[in-house]
């Protein structure tokens with residue numbers, strides 16, 4: 001217990017400094033928050049228009065109310081879990097500043113986990129809380145009740161870890177190719193589309209839905225959001241959580257393997 | 272404390288043809304070029320020693336330091352620092368060492384400087400009392416309080432370097448690696464850096480390995496130097512020894528009226544080894560570098576005066592700079 005506490009004290013400053021860092025450019029940060037909330041509203045009005053012009057009251061099993069909740073929760077989820085770990089690692093490799101982290105008695109990946117937590121925390125306060133306030137207090141949209149919120153929180157923490165491990169894996173690619181900009185852009189588009197952050201996976205053909213749910217993408221945004229909506233129940237809920245758990249383990253192993261390979265290949269640039 | 276045995280590091284570089292077309296072709300060719308940065312280097316450094324690790328640009332100094340700090344694995348050979356193999360037990364090694372890479376920083380760029388120190392305190396588990404004592408000591412030599420509350424991004428180069436040195440020493444490492452810690456600093460800041468390095472060596476008994484292109488750093492700090500060139504060890508021994516051997520060299524400079532005359536001057540070199548007497552001319556100047564134990568000034572002056580109309584004469588002692596320059600240019604054999 002004491003050791004865990006000690007570990008925590010060692011890495012916690014990385015989370016805090018991440019928060020302090022964004023706070024040191026307040027104008028930039030406000031724009032970021034504003035942009036995040038704007039995106040939500042743009043998508044919101046888009047779906048509103050889609051539903052207005054549709055002859056049926058439900059689309060792919062979503063009512064308008066559910067769709068609105070989906071938009072809020074999925075944007076929030078995807079912004080909370082996307083902290084850009086892959087780009088940060090790639091940058092450190094490219095300019096060689098990774099050296100300054102490797103000369104410290106810390107685990108590089110744990111350090112990044114804590115940085116991700118720091119990013120999560122400030123985004124939670126400044127983006128998620130306002131969105132949640134509008135969603136619950138103003139629009140009264142909590143379709144699945146309090147149990148669904150609990151399940152969401154649990155599923156969300158798994159999807160946070162999945163996205164983190166996934167990004168880490170992409171960051172490690174930089175150890176081999178040095179520049180990963182193109183790859184990163186492609187990855188972000190693919191993830192945004194296939195994770196359900198843009199369109200609910202329920203709108204895709206049945207076979208694609210199944211495939212995506214089985215890939216880590218679906219586990220990132222779609223699964224937790226569906227929990228919030230109370231749309232996953234019974235066997236389906238169990239399967240979804242199981243899939244998420246499986247991905248955590250699988251990506252964790254893959255990460256460990258890739259890291260041991262990558263760190264041997266690493267050539268610190270510059271100097 | 273540090274043991275390096277037959278250390279070799281070869282980088283694999285993808286072969287590239289010049290130009291855009293060459294780049295495109297390079298994408299599809301699997302040809303690699305081996306670039307040997309460090310070749311079969313061995314040395315041992317005892318606890319508490321201060322060693323200057325010197326060599327020309329691209330000699331392989333930083334590469335060796337990277338291996339000793341555990342961030343690069345050698346291609347062959349081995350190295351231990353304080354009993355640990357750095358590239359195998361990176362974290363354990365990191366607890367024992369402090370590192371400054373002159374052109375990088377380990378400070379938190381967007382935070383106040385003081386934050387960096389409190390973060391490092393947690394990372395290295397420095398007890399509160401030791402932290403206070405060390406900070407007080409570092410502040411007294413490096414005058415950190417002047418900019419302690421400024422964001423790191425606003426610090427001047429000299430301030431940043433002082434802070435970086437302090438950051439590397441906060442956990443009182445047993446071994447300190449300094450890769451060009453005085454690069455781009457003015458004389459006063461350099462003096463502060465040297466003072467701090469000297470004191471951590473004397474008060475805490477830290478072992479110091481220092482690379483620099485400023486040889487006055489070496490003269491002031493390092494009784495021993497290890498010199499490498501093109502990845503190979505060319506000298507390992509005392510600075511004094513080099514000075515004794517080559518410090519005997521003096522240089523004479525003659526201003527001659529006619530450039531043509533300067534070129535015609537010939538000195539008699541009977542019975543002298545090549546490195547004991549050398550001469551060359553640049554325009555109206557005629558230079559003679561000679562060993563003052565083997566040859567008298569008067570004799571040289573007399574010979575030159577007999578052959579040309581001399582307007583002015585000046586004498587210069589050969590400094591360590593010239594000696595090392597000579598060794599880099601392969602002029603002086605060791």
Ligand SMILES: Nc1ncnc2c1ncn2[C@@H]1O[C@H](COP(=O)(O)OP(=O)(O)OP(=O)(O)O)[C@@H](O)[C@H]1O
Pocket residue numbers: 267268269270271282283284306307308326327328329330331332333334335
């Ligand atoms: N990642 C790399 N890939 C290919 N070659 C490299 C790499 N890093 C260094 N080299 C080469 O290895 C040689 C030694 O480089 P190194 O950085 O150790 O020199 P140095 O002695 O520190 O020089 P300087 O005084 O200029 O800092 C150089 O020729 C350099 O081009």
Ligand SMILES: [Mg+2]
Pocket residue numbers: 271332333334450
């Ligand atoms: Mg160097």
